[in-house]
Structure formats: C-alpha cells, structure tokens
Amino acid sequence: MEAVVEATGVEKTYGETVALSGASLAVERGEVFALIGPNGAGKTTLVRALTGTTDLDSGTVRILETSPTTVDRNRLGALPQAFSPPDRLTARELLSYYGNLYATPRDPDDVLAAVGLSDAGGTAYENLSGGQQRRVCVGSTLVNDPDVLFLDEPTTGIDPAGRRTVWRLIEDLAATGTTVVLTTHDMAEAERLADRVGLLADGSLVARGPPAELVREYGGSSRVTIETSADPAAFDFLEYPVERPVRHRRGGPTSSASGAVVVSDVEATAVGSVVDELESHGIEYTGLSWAEPDLDDVYLELAAETERSRTGRPGTRSGGEPEGTDPADGDGGGTQRGETA
Numbered sequence: 001m002e003a004v005v006e007a008t009g010v011e012k013t014y015g016e017t018v019a020l021s022g023a024s025l026a027v028e029r030g031e032v033f034a035l036i037g038p039n040g041a042g043k044t045t046l047v048r049a050l051t052g053t054t055d056l057d058s059g060t061v062r063i064l065e066t067s068p069t070t071v072d073r074n075r076l077g078a079l080p081q082a083f084s085p086p087d088r089l090t091a092r093e094l095l096s097y098y099g100n101l102y103a104t105p106r107d108p109d110d111v112l113a114a115v116g117l118s119d120a121g122g123t124a125y126e127n128l129s130g131g132q133q134r135r136v137c138v139g140s141t142l143v144n145d146p147d148v149l150f151l152d153e154p155t156t157g158i159d160p161a162g163r164r165t166v167w168r169l170i171e172d173l174a175a176t177g178t179t180v181v182l183t184t185h186d187m188a189e190a191e192r193l194a195d196r197v198g199l200l201a202d203g204s205l206v207a208r209g210p211p212a213e214l215v216r217e218y219g220g221s222s223r224v225t226i227e228t229s230a231d232p233a234a235f236d237f238l239e240y241p242v243e244r245p246v247r248h249r250r251g252g253p254t255s256s257a258s259g260a261v262v263v264s265d266v267e268a269t270a271v272g273s274v275v276d277e278l279e280s281h282g283i284e285y286t287g288l289s290w291a292e293p294d295l296d297d298v299y300l301e302l303a304a305e306t307e308r309s310r311t312g313r314p315g316t317r318s319g320g321e322p323e324g325t326d327p328a329d330g331d332g333g334g335t336q337r338g339e340t341a
C-alpha cells in the first residue's frame, strides 16, 4: 500500500517543552488513522507538523509524496482544534467563503447536508449551538473535496446524534478513498472509525495497530463489575481474580472508596454462575454488569504500565479512570514501537 502521510523522527520543542520527540508514522491511502493520548502528549503538534503549520526541529514529513509546504492545497483539508470563523456569516456563507479559496469548490448545500445541517444553512454562525458550529467547521474542511483530511478532535462538543453524523461522514469519505488522520479523546470514536490507532505519549508513538489488535494485546479479559460495599476479600469463594478499582491520578494510583469490585476473566457464559455464587454466599450488591475489554482498557493498561515505568511502583489498570493520567507518560509498550507505522 502507498503511504500518503509520512512522518519520520519528528522532533519539536517549545522552549523547554518537548512536544514531539521522534514521532514517526505512515498512513496509507484510504486509511483512517486515529491519534490518541493524554492532554499534552503532542497530538496537535504532530497534526500541525503533518500539515506544515509548524516548523520542525528535525525529522521529515511527507504528504502525497511531497513536502507539506509544497503539496497541492486543493488536495488537503485540515480542521484545527481551535477554529474561529467569521461568526456573523451564515453557515452557508461560510462554506461558500471557504470553498471559493479553492479551484473547484463543492456546492455549500451538499456540504451542509453531509454534516447534517441542511436546516441551519441560513443561520449566522454566532447563533448556532457549539455542536452545530463544530459541524460547520468540519464542513469547511470538505469544501475542496480533499484527498487527505486532518481532523483535530472533530467531534468535541457535538451531541451524540451529531457525532454519529460526523462518524458516518468520515466512514463514507474513507470508503471513497479519502485518507483521514484524526485526533480524539473519545475511545469509542477511535474504535469505531480507525483502521489503526496510534497512542502518543511524551511526543512519540509508543503503541499502534488496529483497535482490535491493541485490545487483544492490552485490553485484558472480559469482566464483571459488581456495585457493592463488600470488601474484595469477601469474594474469596470465587475462582476468579477480584479487585477494587483504583483511580489513577498524576503522581500515581490512589486507593478508591469506590463501591465496586471487578471480577476478571469471566466469560459471558459464566456470568450466571457468578451471580448464583454471590446469592448463595449472601453478598449484597446494587448492580452487576459484564463487559468485554475495549480501547478504554487499552488506554488504562498503558497508563498503568507507564505509571510503573515512571515511578517504579506497581500500577493497576483494573477499572481506574484516567483522571489527569498519561496512559503512556513514559515508555509505553506497543504492537509496534518507535518505528514508522
């Protein structure tokens, strides 16, 4: 397959801050590649490096087999994380305005329909809701029918229905050969859209691969979460590992008074017998749910792993939340590490 977006060993510092420390990736034509990672990991800086809107300290970037500064801008679309168009213009006028910057613009009404805003074309941008505004911004990247699209947190602030509209749009674009690089904090979004996910930490990609492979490698087992005030020791009769979730905070995991315990390694077919055993041992609980591992678990596992490598203390992934957590604040593992994807 042909790589249409490539970064090799990209380094970028802002004063004392190392934003990118040797980031490398390669994205193939028609692929959707999602960059995930904690706040400050370098996602936006990498997107800016890829789109030629920031200078590199070292490393190389190529788009459509040329430099981002010489690439035909008619073939690129880019949605920055922060984008403030002239807000007195209507949604339709904005799309027309941005379209007219290109040689062969799309019909603004087609773009409005694509982002689910056909009814809001005549509304001034300043009078749209935050989510509608973000959809207009997404639309503004489509006016030139780009071959390569960079979307920095495209669905932040968009309601669930609007988010699905944008997801379907991205899926349709990818199906017709558009290459998409997006950043997101929404693991469901990454899992649904991305052919491959890259986890950025401390300025480099420390793990990457198809979501299902990452989940297989790092996601752990399926598990039952039991809402209960009972102590994990009270579950000794179960043949499965039982833990109370630990919340992760910068500086290390902290014990939690959370009223839940997690029973690991429970297949769906075994949930009934776990419930029976709880009943027979008189364990009281207010809720019980079973879940397969997902990309959230990958994020948390890498958080725990990097916590361990950063602090030397044992981290735990079991159901903790990434509050201010860097899932790969240090040297994370990866199905592929440190090499061009």
Ligand SMILES: Nc1ncnc2c1ncn2[C@@H]1O[C@H](COP(=O)(O)OP(=O)(O)OP(=O)(O)O)[C@@H](O)[C@H]1O
Residues within 6 Å of the ligand: 014, 017, 018, 019, 037, 038, 039, 040, 041, 042, 043, 044, 045, 046, 081
């Ligand atoms: N223009 C800038 N000037 C100074 N420091 C910057 C600048 N842009 C980014 N940084 C720093 O570089 C690091 C990476 O920032 P970046 O915005 O790329 O992270 P991010 O992964 O996109 O974060 P978030 O998820 O919060 O959007 C951070 O420490 C940030 O403070």
